[in-house]
Structures are given as C-alpha cells and as structure tokens.
Amino acid sequence: MRKLLIALLIALSSPSFAAKTIPVTDENVCFSPYTWKTVTSGGIAAREAVLPGAYIKIAFKGTSTFGLVVDATATRGVTHELPVLEYSVDNAPFRLVAIATDKDVYTIPMASGLTSSTHTVAVYLRSSGSLTNRYTSKKSHVIVKGFEVDDNGATVEQNIKPKRMIGYGDSITEGVVIEHDGGPNARCAWLPMVASALNCEYGQVGVCAIGFSKGVDDWPKFQDSWSRYDAEASRLVNGKFDPEPDYIMLSMGTNDPENGSFFTAYSIWMRNARAAAPNAVIVLIVPPSGCHREQITKAAATAGKNVILVDTPETNIGVHWYSGAAAMSYDGIHPNMYGQGMYASCIAARIVEKMEVK
Numbered sequence: 001m002r003k004l005l006i007a008l009l010i011a012l013s014s015p016s017f018a019a020k021t022i023p024v025t026d027e028n029v030c031f032s033p034y035t036w037k038t039v040t041s042g043g044i045a046a047r048e049a050v051l052p053g054a055y056i057k058i059a060f061k062g063t064s065t066f067g068l069v070v071d072a073t074a075t076r077g078v079t080h081e082l083p084v085l086e087y088s089v090d091n092a093p094f095r096l097v098a099i100a101t102d103k104d105v106y107t108i109p110m111a112s113g114l115t116s117s118t119h120t121v122a123v124y125l126r127s128s129g130s131l132t133n134r135y136t137s138k139k140s141h142v143i144v145k146g147f148e149v150d151d152n153g154a155t156v157e158q159n160i161k162p163k164r165m166i167g168y169g170d171s172i173t174e175g176v177v178i179e180h181d182g183g184p185n186a187r188c189a190w191l192p193m194v195a196s197a198l199n200c201e202y203g204q205v206g207v208c209a210i211g212f213s214k215g216v217d218d219w220p221k222f223q224d225s226w227s228r229y230d231a232e233a234s235r236l237v238n239g240k241f242d243p244e245p246d247y248i249m250l251s252m253g254t255n256d257p258e259n260g261s262f263f264t265a266y267s268i269w270m271r272n273a274r275a276a277a278p279n280a281v282i283v284l285i286v287p288p289s290g291c292h293r294e295q296i297t298k299a300a301a302t303a304g305k306n307v308i309l310v311d312t313p314e315t316n317i318g319v320h321w322y323s324g325a326a327a328m329s330y331d332g333i334h335p336n337m338y339g340q341g342m343y344a345s346c347i348a349a350r351i352v353e354k355m356e357v358k
Contacts, residue, residue: 020153021069021146022060028155029147030057034166034203034241037229039143041071042105046145049125050134050230052174052186053204056123056144057160063153064114066121067107069146072100074138081129083142086187088122094187096126099142107148118156127175127184134207135219136231165200166241167191167249168226172288173206177334188337191249193344198351200246211255212265222252223269227276241277248273249347251285253292254333263295270303283308283351288315288328288335288343308354312346315339 022029024047035054036047060066066089075082078101086094089111097108110121129140167173175189186204195202205226209216212223219225227236235241250269256262273282284300284307286293293311300309318328319339325332328339335343 019065019148020151021148022058022153022155023146024144026147026155028059028157030158030160030201032056032203033164033201033243034235034245035205035229036144037233037235041143041145044145046071046143048138048144048229049142050128051205051207052125052127052184053189053191053206054125054142055187057120057158058147059118059120059156059158060147060149060153061118061156062116063149064112064116065109065148065150066111066114066119066153067109067148068123068144069105069107069148070099071105071143071145073104074141074143075099075101076104077101078129078139081132081140083128083140084126085142086124086126090119090121094124105145116152120158124187126186133218134230135217135225137218141230161195161199161201163198163200163246164243165191165195165198165202165247165249166245167194167202167204167206167247167251168222169206169249169251170210170255171206171208172254172334173204173251174208175206175340176208177329177331178336178340180330180336182330188340190251190335190340190344190347193341194249194348194351197344197348198247203245209255211252212262212269213256223265223272226269226273236276239276241280244277245280247283247351248277248280249283249285251287253296254287254289256292258292258295262292263299266295266299267302270299270307274304279306281306281308281351281355283310283347285310285347286312288312288319288339289333290316308351310347310350312343312350314346315343318342 032055039048082098084098086096088094132140175186176184178185191204215221318326
C-alpha cells in the first residue's frame with residue numbers, strides 16, 4: 001500500500017500535458033505549393049501529397065512536444081516501396097521515418113523536451129513507390145491531418161519565400177539514384193536548389209520513367225498529366241494555376257526517343273502551360289545528358305516572350321545518356337549529389353544571366 005501511495009504521489013506531482021491538434025488549415029503552416037491537394041479524412045480537412053519533394057514548414061511555441069498526425073489507412077498491408085518522410089527540428093540533421101503499415105490515423109512523434117520558445121520543423125516526402133500505381137492508388141500517398149502539440153502550443157508566423165515555382169521532370173527531378181547506395185532523395189535534386197537561389201517556395205513534380213512519349217504504370221504521358229495531382233484532382237482552377245507561379249521549370253526528354261514527335265508534343269505543352277500561367281517565366285531546360293538539345297532549342301525559339309532556354313553542357317561530361325557510370329552519376333543517367341548540384345548551379349546562373357539581360 002505504501003509503494004502504491006508513493007507511486008500515486010509521484011504521478012500527481014509530475015507535469016501533465018494535454019495534447020491538441022493544430023489543423024492543416026492554420027494560416028501559419030506552409031505547404032509546398034502545387035503539390036498538396038485538399039482532401040477530407042474522417043470529416044476533417046487534410047492535405048494529401050502524391051510525389052516526393054512535397055514539404056511542410058511550420059514554426060510554433062508553447063509546447064514541449066511535436067508530432068505529425070497522418071492517416072495511413074491506405075498503406076495498411078503494403079510490403080514494399082512505402083512512403084518515406086524525413087524531418088528536421090530546429091535545423092538539426094534530418095531523420096527518416098516510413099509511414100506505418102499497421103495503423104490508420106496516428107501521430108508520428110518528431111520532437112520532445114522542447115523549451116517554450118519558438119521552434120521550427122520541416123518535413124519532406126523523401127521517396128515513395130515510384131512503380132506502385134501512384135496515379136490511381138493512395139498506397140504511396142501521404143495524408144496529413146494536423147500537428148499534435150501540448151495544450152498551450154500554437155503556431156507562429158514564419159519566413160516564407162516571396163515567389164512561387166513549379167518544376168516538372170522525370171526520375172532525375174524525383175531524385176532517383178542520387179545516393180551512393182542507389183537510394184532516392186527528392187530534397188537533394190536540382191529543383192530545390194534552383195528554387196532557393198531564386199527565392200521561391202516550390203512544387204516538385206518529378207515522375208520516374210515518364211516522358212512525352214510514354215507514361216509509367218498507371219501514370220499517363222506527361223502532356224496528359226502535368227496539370228493534375230493524380231487521377232482524382234487537377235492542380236489547376238478553371239484552367240489556371242492558383243496562385244500563378246513566378247516560374248515554371250521543365251527538364252524533360254531523357255525517356256523520349258529522338259524524333260519529330262518530341263518537338264510537336266513539347267510545343268503543345270508550352271502553349272498549354274502558357275494558358276495556365278499567362279505571366280510566368282517558363283524555363284525550358286536541356287536534360288543533364290544533353291539529349292534533345294536541338295529540339296528544345298528550336299521549341300524555345302518559337303515560344304514567345306517570358307521563355308528562357310537553359311543548357312548545361314558542363315553536366316554532359318559527367319552524365320552520359322545510358323552509357324555507363326560517370327563522375328556525376330552512379331548509373332550513367334541519374335545525377336548523383338555532385339551532378340545534381342552542378343546541374344542546379346548552372347540552371348540558376350543561366351536564369352539570372354538571361355533575366356538581367358532582359
């Protein structure tokens with residue numbers, strides 16, 4: 001009885017923190033633009049990401065703990081190519097966590113023992129099943145329902161970059177084979193680096209193995225899917241981006257054959273993209289191997305105003321088109337971190353140069 005009384009007293013004297021959930025609709029939460037669609041989960045507003053590179057940034061105070069509330073119902077029983085998140089608390093090294101396969105709605109704990117001062121968390125979708133019918137199935141999607149904090153926890157305003165960018169590409173943009181062990185890492189692909197250089201929040205839309213001439217699994221060809229999150233939802237509102245991006249980036253062609261149909265499809269997409277964002281700067285980028293250089297250059301020359309052609313011959317010596325490993329690529333086609341960094345720095349420099357000339 002004495003031991004029971006002591007245990008009870010200790011429990012009563014220990015601080016107790018009631019948890020609450022900050023909704024995804026909180027105005028201080030930053031979801032990467034053009035990559036999170038709005039859905040409903042259990043009658044509550046949620047955000048759903050389909051492709052790697054989607055991110056969340058949040059700043060908060062008044063809580064000792066922080067967790068991400070996710071709906072993992074769709075991943076129950078999945079045995080391979082699970083969605084993998086990585087997160088950083090207060091700019092500490094990133095930690096990896098896979099979405100659970102044995103839970104429905106649950107909280108992923110990300111921080112504990114925090115002081116009551118302001119803290120930050122950044123969460124990225126690092127990778128997902130690139131060959132798992134991502135267009136029609138939710139098995140590799142991530143659905144976020146909110147952010148769990150102590151009862152006194154609250155978000156605070158954070159520094160959000162003033163411009164917006166959306167970038168399209170294939171597995172190179174998705175960050176496939178970027179790690180030495182062959183692993184994917186969307187956050188370390190070229191687009192986030194270019195967006196940072198141009199002071200943009202960004203939407204990363206890289207689909208492994210896609211092209212103008214081909215889809216992959218259930219994902220349609222690029223010209224039939226660029227405007228959509230997935231089979232359920234369009235990322236356009238009444239045919240327009242909302243908000244309109246400052247930049248639209250396109251690095252596409254590695255998976256397409258060298259023929260006249262590429263130029264035709266590429267030109268049609270440019271017209272459609274311009275209709276969806278009349279004032280955006282459209283940046284047409286030759287793939288890092290240099291493939292389709294002539295056709296992309298020709299398309300850019302006929303594209304009209306606010307179009308920039310970017311070529312990066314610096315990466316051609318280290319990324320060869322399906323011809324074996326090289327300095328900038330472990331498999332000969334997908335840039336490694338060195339190759340991605342070289343590609344990104346050249347892209348950013350060329351954009352700045354050409355915009356200054358204008």
